[in-house]
Amino acid sequence: MSDTWSSGGSRRRAGSLLDVAVVGGGMVGAAASLALARAGFSVALVDAREPAAWSATDEIDLRVVGLAPSSVALLDGLGVWDTIRAARASAYERMVVWDAENGATLRFDAADEARDVLGYIVENGLVQASLWQALDDAGVRRIVPAEVVGYAMREDRAQLDLADGQIVSARLVVAADGAESPLREMVGIGTHGRDYAQRGVVAHVATARPHERTAWQRFLPTGPLAFLPLDDGRCSIVWSLPDVEAKRVMALDDGAFRDALGVASDFRLGPILSVSRRAAFPLRLKLADRYEVGRLVLLGDAAHAVHPLAGQGVNLGLRDVAELRDTLVDARDAGRDIAATHVLRRYARRRRSADGLDAWSFDALARVYAWKASPLVTARGVGVRVLDALGPLKRRLARHAAGL
Numbered sequence: 001m002s003d004t005w006s007s008g009g010s011r012r013r014a015g016s017l018l019d020v021a022v023v024g025g026g027m028v029g030a031a032a033s034l035a036l037a038r039a040g041f042s043v044a045l046v047d048a049r050e051p052a053a054w055s056a057t058d059e060i061d062l063r064v065v066g067l068a069p070s071s072v073a074l075l076d077g078l079g080v081w082d083t084i085r086a087a088r089a090s091a092y093e094r095m096v097v098w099d100a101e102n103g104a105t106l107r108f109d110a111a112d113e114a115r116d117v118l119g120y121i122v123e124n125g126l127v128q129a130s131l132w133q134a135l136d137d138a139g140v141r142r143i144v145p146a147e148v149v150g151y152a153m154r155e156d157r158a159q160l161d162l163a164d165g166q167i168v169s170a171r172l173v174v175a176a177d178g179a180e181s182p183l184r185e186m187v188g189i190g191t192h193g194r195d196y197a198q199r200g201v202v203a204h205v206a207t208a209r210p211h212e213r214t215a216w217q218r219f220l221p222t223g224p225l226a227f228l229p230l231d232d233g234r235c236s237i238v239w240s241l242p243d244v245e246a247k248r249v250m251a252l253d254d255g256a257f258r259d260a261l262g263v264a265s266d267f268r269l270g271p272i273l274s275v276s277r278r279a280a281f282p283l284r285l286k287l288a289d290r291y292e293v294g295r296l297v298l299l300g301d302a303a304h305a306v307h308p309l310a311g312q313g314v315n316l317g318l319r320d321v322a323e324l325r326d327t328l329v330d331a332r333d334a335g336r337d338i339a340a341t342h343v344l345r346r347y348a349r350r351r352r353s354a355d356g357l358d359a360w361s362f363d364a365l366a367r368v369y370a371w372k373a374s375p376l377v378t379a380r381g382v383g384v385r386v387l388d389a390l391g392p393l394k395r396r397l398a399r400h401a402a403g404l
């Protein structure tokens with residue numbers, strides 16, 4: 001059997017047959033490379049570019065994520081969490097979510113779960129750089145910078161054609177090349193979902209009142225506004241707005257932006273005292289129609305890009321990593337081909353149903369909070385108040401978000 005999706009001219013083989021070639025070294029692809037190498041597989045990581053160097057003396061990067069306990073546990077198991085924690089990770093102990101229309105509030109507290117923290121706010125660049133630093137020791141071969149221009153599947157291997165003429169051969173190819181995943185396109189896996197026609201405006205802001213190590217999120221009909229606590233006392237904001245509104249607030253001068261943000265947050269943390277530079281990211285729900293084809297699997301945003309309102313994007317990706325590693329280890333220990341169809345389908349089935357359920361739940365939340373009609377707003381308020389009062393159900397939600 002041989003399936004070729006694209007081919008180049010004269011090509012040269014780069015090294016011997018690997019167990020796994022990972023394409024994309026973002027947080028998810030780098031974690032997958034390290035996890036699989038530590039599990040004893042021979043691994044190469046292919047990326048278009050080296051990640052930017054991270055330095056503690058640099059300003060806190062605008063791209064931050066909230067890491068759930070399941071992600072911290074994975075990074076800890078890979079031996080990089082202590083480095084990340086010591087460098088710059090901001091713990092949060094509580095989460096307060098409230099409705100701008102009816103005031104209904106949902107509160108989560110780590111103490112209710114007998115935990116110290118609910119999670120950590122960490123720069124993407126720091127997590128990525130820490131993972132990359134550990135690659136050499138784990139024996140991961142880096143192929144960087146490299147652009148994948150073709151993928152072919154043979155009976156016993158998959159083959160990546162790189163733009164410089166090299167060929168990388170592996171039993172399994174892992175596509176972790178982000179939401180636009182060129183490799184997913186190349187192998188013809190479609191996607192479905194929804195363009196929210198929204199942007200997430202991000203910045204770091206100083207507020208008059210302390211954040212109290214609490215992640216605050218106000219749901220407005222235009223989209224959620226989150227204040228994520230940073231250790232330097234500021235908050236990292238993610239302000240989801242319709243495209244036109246996002247464009248408008250991005251164009252405001254700092255003073256007008258601070259005023260608009262203060263109003264949008266209902267001054268929960270008081271007036272906004274200062275704001276860093278800003279950036280805006282398009283928001284969409286994009287789910288791959290399948291997670292495996294031939295000798296290739298999808299991981300991270302290549303498989304699922306979700307609305308940031310639950311702060312779960314990379315956490316889902318890191319859960320994919322743990323599942324893939326466990327699946328491949330089981331297959332190897334049972335003497336099976338790690339890229340056999342039934343092996344990859346086991347990974348795909350488990351992660352696709354879990355990711356899909358979460359992704360559509362976040363989508364449903366975004367829709368429910370966009371309701372403006374008064375009976376619906378009242379019903380939403382009743383629902384949230386009941387949920388907040390129901391300890392066991394709320395605890396289940398918290399444990400699910402934590403990946404426990």
Ligand SMILES: Cc1cc2nc3c(=O)[nH]c(=O)nc-3n(C[C@H](O)[C@H](O)[C@H](O)COP(=O)(O)OP(=O)(O)OC[C@H]3O[C@@H](n4cnc5c(N)ncnc54)[C@H](O)[C@@H]3O)c2cc1C
Nearest residue numbers: 024026027028048066177178200300301311312313314315
């Ligand atoms: C505003 C906003 C806020 C967010 N907040 C949170 C949060 O609080 N919590 C959370 O969990 N998630 C959050 N997310 C989502 C999170 O940032 C993503 O889920 C995560 O970064 C995805 O990681 P990844 O490694 O899958 O993909 P990426 O980070 O996109 O990495 C893809 C990698 O592939 C490489 N690549 C691309 N094309 C090629 C190619 N052709 N050849 C070789 N290499 C290639 C790129 O160079 C890159 O290194 C947020 C997202 C947004 C937009």
